[in-house]
Amino acid sequence: MEQALLYAATLGTLACIYAVLTLGLNLQWGLTGLMNFGGLGFVAVGAYTAALLTAAPSATHVGGFGVPWWLAWPAAGLAAALLALPVGAIALRLRADYLAIATIGIAEIVRLVARNEDWLTGGPLGVTAIPRPFESLGTPTGQVAFLLLVGAVLAVLFAAAQATANSPFGRALRAVRDDEEAAKAAGKNPARLRLHAFLLGAGFMGLGGAMMTAFFKFIGPDALEPVTVTFLVWVMLIAGGSGNNWGAVAGAFAVWVVWAATDWLAAQLPGEAATRAAYIRLFLIGLALQAILLARPQGLIGERIGSPQR
Amino acid sequence: MLAFVNFYLLPGLVLGAIYALSATGLSLIYGVMRFAHFAHGDLLALGAYCAFAASTSLGISVWASIPFAAAATIPAALVADALFYAPLRRSLPAVLLISSFGVALMLRALIYFFFGPTPVTFPRPIVPPLVFEGVRIQARHIWIILGAALCAFMLHLILSRTRAGRAMRAMSDDPDLARISGVATAAVIRLTWIIAAVLVAVAGVFLGLDTQLQPVMGFNVLLASFAAAILGGIGRPWGAAFGGVILGLAEECSTYPLVDGAPLLQPTYKSAVAFVVLIATLLLRPQGLFRGMI
Amino acid sequence: MALLEVRGLTGGYGETDILNGVDLDADAGEVVVIVGANGAGKSTLMKAIAGLVRIRAGQVRLAGEEIANAPAESMVLRGLAYVPQERNVFPSLTVEENLAMGVYARPEKFREGKERALALFPDLAARLATPAGRLSGGQRQMVAIARALMLEPRLIMLDEPTAGLSPKFCSAIFARVQEIARAGIGVVMVEQNARPALAIADRGVVLAMGRNRAIAPGPALLADPNIGRLFLGG
Numbered sequence: 001m002e003q004a005l006l007y008a009a010t011l012g013t014l015a016c017i018y019a020v021l022t023l024g025l026n027l028q029w030g031l032t033g034l035m036n037f038g039g040l041g042f043v044a045v046g047a048y049t050a051a052l053l054t055a056a057p058s059a060t061h062v063g064g065f066g067v068p069w070w071l072a073w074p075a076a077g078l079a080a081a082l083l084a085l086p087v088g089a090i091a092l093r094l095r096a097d098y099l100a101i102a103t104i105g106i107a108e109i110v111r112l113v114a115r116n117e118d119w120l121t122g123g124p125l126g127v128t129a130i131p132r133p134f135e136s137l138g139t140p141t142g143q144v145a146f147l148l149l150v151g152a153v154l155a156v157l158f159a160a161a162q163a164t165a166n167s168p169f170g171r172a173l174r175a176v177r178d179d180e181e182a183a184k185a186a187g188k189n190p191a192r193l194r195l196h197a198f199l200l201g202a203g204f205m206g207l208g209g210a211m212m213t214a215f216f217k218f219i220g221p222d223a224l225e226p227v228t229v230t231f232l233v234w235v236m237l238i239a240g241g242s243g244n245n246w247g248a249v250a251g252a253f254a255v256w257v258v259w260a261a262t263d264w265l266a267a268q269l270p271g272e273a274a275t276r277a278a279y280i281r282l283f284l285i286g287l288a289l290q291a292i293l294l295a296r297p298q299g300l301i302g303e304r305i306g307s308p309q310r
Numbered sequence: 311m312l313a314f315v316n317f318y319l320l321p322g323l324v325l326g327a328i329y330a331l332s333a334t335g336l337s338l339i340y341g342v343m344r345f346a347h348f349a350h351g352d353l354l355a356l357g358a359y360c361a362f363a364a365s366t367s368l369g370i371s372v373w374a375s376i377p378f379a380a381a382a383t384i385p386a387a388l389v390a391d392a393l394f395y396a397p398l399r400r401s402l403p404a405v406l407l408i409s410s411f412g413v414a415l416m417l418r419a420l421i422y423f424f425f426g427p428t429p430v431t432f433p434r435p436i437v438p439p440l441v442f443e444g445v446r447i448q449a450r451h452i453w454i455i456l457g458a459a460l461c462a463f464m465l466h467l468i469l470s471r472t473r474a475g476r477a478m479r480a481m482s483d484d485p486d487l488a489r490i491s492g493v494a495t496a497a498v499i500r501l502t503w504i505i506a507a508v509l510v511a512v513a514g515v516f517l518g519l520d521t522q523l524q525p526v527m528g529f530n531v532l533l534a535s536f537a538a539a540i541l542g543g544i545g546r547p548w549g550a551a552f553g554g555v556i557l558g559l560a561e562e563c564s565t566y567p568l569v570d571g572a573p574l575l576q577p578t579y580k581s582a583v584a585f586v587v588l589i590a591t592l593l594l595r596p597q598g599l600f601r602g603m604i
Numbered sequence: 605m606a607l608l609e610v611r612g613l614t615g616g617y618g619e620t621d622i623l624n625g626v627d628l629d630a631d632a633g634e635v636v637v638i639v640g641a642n643g644a645g646k647s648t649l650m651k652a653i654a655g656l657v658r659i660r661a662g663q664v665r666l667a668g669e670e671i672a673n674a675p676a677e678s679m680v681l682r683g684l685a686y687v688p689q690e691r692n693v694f695p696s697l698t699v700e701e702n703l704a705m706g707v708y709a710r711p712e713k714f715r716e717g718k719e720r721a722l723a724l725f726p727d728l729a730a731r732l733a734t735p736a737g738r739l740s741g742g743q744r745q746m747v748a749i750a751r752a753l754m755l756e757p758r759l760i761m762l763d764e765p766t767a768g769l770s771p772k773f774c775s776a777i778f779a780r781v782q783e784i785a786r787a788g789i790g791v792v793m794v795e796q797n798a799r800p801a802l803a804i805a806d807r808g809v810v811l812a813m814g815r816n817r818a819i820a821p822g823p824a825l826l827a828d829p830n831i832g833r834l835f836l837g838g
Contacts, residue, residue, distance in 0.1 A: 037348070090589055094596050097346040100407055101536045102592070105585035108533060116578045134576045135520055224527075231415055234408065279423040286416035293409055473704075473711055476697065480705050483694040490654055490688075491751070492680035492709035 002140055009143040011260055016150040017211050019252035021229070021246060022236045023154075023161045024204025030242035031165060032197040033177035035096060038103030039205055039230040041110040045083050046076035046206025047213040047224065048114065051127040054214070058129075061122035069133050073153075073210045080206025081199040083110070088198040093191055099198075107226065117223040126220025130213050150211055154249075157204060161245045164200070173197050174243075227282065232259065235289050241299025251299060259285070318563045324451045324520055326558020327458035331513035332531055333538035333550040333557075334465065335506030341482030341545035343399070345406040349390065350535060351528030352417035357383040357511030358518040358527065359425050363552060367434060367445040372432045372519055373453070379511035386417065387507040388500060414529070421525045429524040452518045461512055462551055465505065469547065474501055482545050515575045534561070534584040541591045543598030552599070557587055605668060607632045607790045608653075608759050613662035613672075615652050616814075619729045621660060622648045624814040630759060630807070635781060637822055639798040641810035646794040647689060649811070650761045654686040655679055665693050667758060683758035689767060689794075692748035695737025700730055702736050702747050706754025717754035724780060725750050742773035749780065759790040766797050778804055802826045 021043065028034040034040075053072035055064030067075075083106065091102040114121045121127065134145035164170050175183040176190040183190055213219040232255065240251015262284075266277035292299065332354055334354055339347045357379035362383050364370065364378035390413045439446040469475040477498045480488040517527060538557045542549025561583045564575040575583070591598065606629040616622035622645045622803055630636045638646050651657040653664055655676035662714050664672040666684055679686065693702050703721055707713045722729050725746040731739065745765055752760050762781070766774040774797060785791045795801035802808045805822025810831060818831055825831050 035404060037411060090592050095591055096404055097407060098540070098592060098596075100348075101346060101533070101540070102585075102588060104536075105588055109582055109585055112579055112582055116576065220464070226537065229414065231411070234411070238408065240430050276423055279419045283416050283419035283423070286412045286414075287421065289412040290409060291417075293405055293412075294394070295395055299407065323828055440709065473708070476701055476704060479696060479701075479709065480694045483696050486656055486676070487691065487694065488705070490656070490686050491677040491705045492677050493705075494677050581668060 004038055006140045006143055007282045009140060011256075012141070013147045013150050013211075013215055014260075015253050015256045016147070016154045017208050017215070018233065018236060018256050020157055020208040021152050021205055021233045022240070022248040022252040023157055024208065025233050025237050026199035026201075026242065026245060026248040027161060027164065027197050027204065027222035028249065029144070030237060030244065031170060031177070032173045032194055034092070034095065034099045034194060034198055034201075035100035036103045036198075036201065037100050037230060037234075038105070038107035039233055040224055040226050041103070041107035042080040042083060042202045043209035043212070043229050044107075044110050044114060044219075044224050046209030047219045048127070048209075049079040049206070050076040050210030051130045051213045051219045052121075055111045055127055055130050058122070058127075060125055062120050064127070069131075069210075069214060073207055076210035077203035077207040080209070081203040083206075084199050084202035085195075088202075090193050092194045092198065107230070110173040111221060114211070121140055122220070122222060126218060126223065127213075128218050129216045130219065132214045132217055146215065150215075153207070153211065157207070158245060158249060161204075161248075165245060169193070169196070213295070235285055235292075237299075238289060239292050239299055244299070247299050312474075314566065316446050318566050319559070320445075320451065321560030322517075322559035323555065324454050324558070325562060326555035327455050328513050328516045328520065328554075329534050329538050329558050330551040330554030331458055331509045331516070332535040333463060333542070333554040334462070334547045335509040335513075337534050337539040337542065337544055337547050337550035338478070338482075338502055338506050340539065342478055342499060343395075343406075344485075345395075345403060345410070346406060346536065347457070347506075348410040348532065349414035349417060350506075351529065351530070351532030352414040353383050353387060353507065354420070354510045354517065354531060355421055355523075355525060355528030356386055356417050356514070357507075358514030358523050359421050361511070361515045362425075362430060362432060362518065362523055372434065372515060376512060376515050379515050380508045383507040383511040384504050387503040387515075391499065391503055393594075405413055418525055418529070419490040425525065427521075427525060429522045431522045431568055433517055434519070450519055454520060457512065457516065461509060465509070465547065468505065474498070478502055529567065530581065533581070533588070537584040537588040537591070541587055543600035546598070546600045549598055549600035557584060560587060606630060607634075607667055607678045608662070608792065609665040610649075610653065611663045611665075613649070613652060613659060613664065615657055615659040615661070616648060617657065621692055622657075623652060625662065626811065626814065627811060627816055627819075628792070630792050632758065632781065632790050633785050634806040635785045635791045635793065635804055635822075636807045636809060637798075637801045637805035638792065638794045638809045638811055639802065639825075640817070644811040645814040646811055647763055648814075650686060650688075650763050650792070650794060653761065654684065680755055680757075685752035685755070685757035685760045687748045687752045687760070687762045687765065689763040692763075693736035693739075693744050693751070698733050698735055699739070699747055700732040702751050703754055706751035710755060713755060717756075720756075721750035721753060722754070724783065742769050742776075745769065745773070745777060748781075749777075749784075753782050753784065753789075757789060759792065760784065762791065762793040764794055764796055766795065766801075799826065 025036060025039065028036050050072045052063040053065050053067040053075060054069055056066055057064055085104055087102050090101040115123060132146055133149055135142045137145055172188050172193050176188060176193050180190050236252040236255040237248055239255050241247025262281050266274055266281060269277050332350065336347060336350050360382035361375035365372055365375040394409050394413060395406055397410055437449060439448050464554035477493045478489065480493060481495060481498050485495065534557055538553035539550040541556060542553030546560060561580050564580060564583050565573040565577045567573050608630040610626060612630035613623050613626045614621055626649055640646050648657055652659050655674055659672045666682055671682055694705060703718050704714055707717050728746055728750060736744060761812060763778050778800060781791055781793065792803060802822035802825055808822040808825040809819050810817040818825060
């Protein structure tokens with residue numbers, strides 16, 4: 001019973017964290033049409049920021065500072081947004097695909113720094129013993145309490161994302177996405193609007209990263225991988241429906257359930273077969289993305305993706 | 311000076327030749343189809359691994375295995391295009407990028423599935439480098455540079471001297487004008503995939519030969535290939551080739567101990583050079599050196 | 605039966621129709637000039653006939669053959685040539701290569717077509733190896749028209765061939781247009797430069813809001829005070 005509860009709490013916590021990341025991507029791609037293929041970089045910066053701020057002092061990396069989570073998490077979001085600022089400012093002036101390429105570069109730079117700057121990040125050893133809120137309540141109460149906290153953060157961010165989408169700012173973003181020339185003629189500044197959406201989305205991702213490290217109590221250069229962070233979030237958003245916050249959350253939950261279930265199934269296979277099954281799963285998730293793009297580009301619940309080409 | 315040539319200039323040229331092959335295909339695809347093909351790196355890895363399989367199972371030399379690499383990348387590119395890209399082409403341009411990102415993942419999953427995550431190397435005899443007046447170079451590096459030059463020359467002939475090549479350039483200039491001139495765009499798109507797939511297969515074999523094969527090898531060169539293509543002016547194959555050589559040289563020379571014996575850039579940060587070049591290009595000359603499409 | 609017969613042509617981009625039932629006739633050897641305000645659907649009409657814009661309803665017949673929604677790449681072999689506005693040459697291809705693109709579907713006709721093109725536009729002879737992107741606006745227009753004539757079309761459509769050209773070039777282009785028509789080719793031309801264009805038009809068509817407003821011989825339209833006030837800037 002306790003095992004089952006623990007398992008459910010784990011699944012629920014990660015589902016909520018993924019929903020936060022998907023909301024962030026929805027602000028960027030769904031609402032504004034910005035392609036970010038470097039989600040990993042922003043999540044990692046948020047993760048490291050929160051980790052270094054909250055962890056106990058250590059000789060292997062800078063800090064930690066023992067800062068409480070409620071200060072460290074917003075700081076993580078801020079750090080990710082700061083990372084997005086220079087690159088966004090440069091790449092957003094140009095064609096949409098250049099941003100997509102530049103974001104891959106950001107993820108690569110973050111990975112290099114995490115791996116090589118031992119004094120800052122602990123290098124390959126990473127940052128360990130990161131405190132998790134409510135762990136003093138013991139098992140499984142602590143995990144459930146943490147799930148509730150993550151769920152509350154998701155609820156707040158969801159409300160913020162909804163408010164953004166329905167605000168004049170959100171309408172301006174959609175206007176820029178759908179017809180830049182018309183938006184310009186209406187006196188909007190597309191470059192600035194895009195940059196704001198990009199920073200806001202990056203902030204969500206950084207906050208998601210902070211919650212992830214608190215949950216795993218560890219962050220290292222290989223703890224996050226592009227497939228599960230960057231790519232899975234894209235699949236979640238496309239599946240749920242770009243441009244729609246409800247869709248983003250629903251997509252995150254649905255895809256996460258499938259992902260976790262297939263993970264469990266694959267793990268039941270004996271040794272070598274289990275590894276291979278994991279690769280098949282990777283292939284199938286790519287195929288599923290193609291299927292959704294072709295058959296139901298608007299997602300489960302959706303606005304629509306981009307605007308038709310003339 | 312000799313050390314600079316041996317340890318920085320020549321390796322830079324070899325890496326640059328590989329980048330040039332990959333970036334040229336990327337730029338051709340961008341020109342003809344107007345989308346950034348994010349699966350290009352993984353197509354490169356697929357080619358390298360299929361050459362590896364042919365070379366080890368048939369006992370043929372690495373050079374002889376190049377056709378096997380192309381025999382894998384050509385159908386992979388054509389099938390991905392027919393199944394996934396073609397239906398999205400008319401309606402939603404940005405979604406093509408996402409689709410190719412998905413294809414990248416699928417290709418990588420296939421490579422992991424069939425070849426496993428452990429790096430492998432092409433079977434190659436250990437031979438002493440050739441020495442000319444103190445300049446030391448491995449024979450395989452000479453072949454890589456010559457091979458890339460030959461590919462570039464062939465591509466030049468195709469683009470400038472053949473009717474199909476002219477049609478590719480015409481589509482790059484203006485797809486609608488090409489159509490009303492009677493160009494069957496579907497055929498030109500297929501030809502573009504074939505040429506790009508051959509170039510990237512050769513690049514994959516060369517990269518595997520220069521270093522080793524690992525499933526993420528392609529993803530690792532993707533950023534550099536894009537940076538090279540944009541530096542040269544995206545959609546301009548010649549610019550991409552030139553950009554590739556520049557980028558290869560920049561990466562290798564970035565670790566040169568110019569001041570006080572300390573490398574300019576720690577070797578572990580080499581792969582950041584591509585990002586720096588990309589950002590500098592976007593900032594200073596977004597149309598690239600050879601005035602590509604903006 | 606006219607060479608080109610357009611009946612009730614309706615269509616446009618995506619969901620919105622820009623053309624709402626346009627009729628148009630053009631005979632062999634005739635110059636037809638289409639005029640109208642910005643947004644009247646002049647360019648869209650040409651693109652729709654050329655197969656670049658979807659036709660939702662209506663007929664387009666060329667020499668009796670139905671060509672509505674036929675693939676754009678098939679038009680050249682049906683005898684329909686089209687010179688779009690502005691982006692009408694391949695800038696990175698040389699003038700000679702641009703001409704070669706005009707016979708893409710029939711490469712064996714290159715030599716013959718090139719001779720005719722140079723006879724019509726002798727100025728191009730010295731520019732054959734120059735990339736078209738480096739030419740002046742007027743020279744580009746010549747290259748574009750020459751490319752469209754390479755395969756001896758039955759009908760040529762010109763979208764604002766004098767846009768941005770000096771008056772000297774304009775009259776040169778109009779003179780060539782009349783020469784082309786005399787050779788028996790049907791010419792359909794959209795013109796912002798309405799007065800001089802209508803002066804040479806066997807038939808003038810006024811388009812407004814995607815519909816025909818008036819059809820009459822060019823000089824008659826010019827003489828009509830209502831048309832003049834409404835569509836030709838007084």
